[in-house]
């Protein structure tokens with residue numbers, strides 16, 4: 001089997017398995033959250049029931065271009081994860097992710113609804129908050145491995161986390177922002193808090209909301225892949241370890257989500273930049289010193 | 293036929309109620325009753341909601357609001373009136389500004405009596421509503437229920 005066929009197989013597996021895994025993670029997350037609140041909680045397959053129902057509802061489009069924008073959003077999110085799992089350029093995939101978010105922004109603002117516009121501008125603020133750390137993460141990987149390609153990054157003797165502990169901490173911090181979990185769910189207010197209705201997704205209903213949900217699942221899997229990237233090295237044992245670490249990180253996100261109230265946007269930016277500069281910046285300076 | 297009964301998303305609208313029923317609706321989501329077991333989510337967005345819970349009567353001010361919320365929900369959709377106020381106007385029935393129950397402006401599928409309606413009764417009402425919800429989907433797929441586009445066209449012809 002040549003390299004091309006392997007790549008195609010991996011890509012197909014990713015496109016099919018990622019939403020299943022993402023949906024399961026979502027379901028497990030909702031169950032764990034419910035248990036944390038001493039509730040029984042929905043069944044683990046609940047997210048799939050939700051998706052099925054959304055697909056069966058009558059479509060409503062507030063603006064004609066919304067369908068196209070949402071599909072583009074999904075496409076670019078899938079592309080981002082695909083590039084990571086196919087061992088391509090990390091930096092490039094991060095730029096594609098930003099493009100995807102722009103499509104979501106337009107899908108929300110094109111409707112002209114004040115609530116989804118507020119949500120969309122807040123989404124941009126979230127981007128401002130997490131983007132520096134994402135860039136520093138890529139740079140950190142580059143300094144350690146001498147390449148932006150994920151295929152090279154997983155091919156080292158020691159796990160990158162040994163060199164990048166500060167960047168790892170900063171990345172976990174911005175993960176909460178990226179996954180739109182409390183205390184940083186400022187762009188999509190969660191179910192019980194409805195002061196901006198549903199934020200960026202206010203005007204996204206029925207099938208378009210199903211597309212949004214799917215994109216979120218792909219995104220979760222891709223972000224967990226990024227976490228795993230910190231752990232994986234040449235040794236095959238590191239792969240199960242990476243999966244366990246990714247699960248632990250997901251659990252930590254749920255815990256933070258369940259025991260914190262929403263923060264103001266400006267506080268979020270200040271805090272995330274502070275963590276980025278202190279943890280990731282110091283880590284990077286040390287790296288430059290070590291690898292000089 | 294696809295089974296959509298496992299994921300009813302509820303939107304709650306508070307008409308001119310005394311807030312007694314609203315508290316009971318929220319009580320359904322607490323650990324004691326935990327409506328999320330059935331996949332029920334309390335969403336604030338009509339575009340994502342399947343079931344409209346109305347509490348309190350309809351007055352001249354909120355009648356257009358209820359109508360608009362109902363119109364923004366996508367088919368299939370169900371309306372559940374919670375409490376005697378939403379069913380008939382209740383204790384406020386004879387007030388000068390009250391038009392009556394929710395069925396004065398939108399078609400109501402399930403009436404949940406009580407003042408205030410108990411959480412058990414509300415969950416029971418929603419579960420009844422879920423049955424109607426599935427029936428609507430079946431009708432919609434058979435073509436018996438007009439979908440959004442056909443409605444828009446019919447609107448244009450008028």
Ligand code: SF4
Nearest residue numbers: 309310312375377407
């Ligand atoms: S039915 Fe009773 S408790 Fe409910 S809103 Fe009316 S007066 Fe209040």
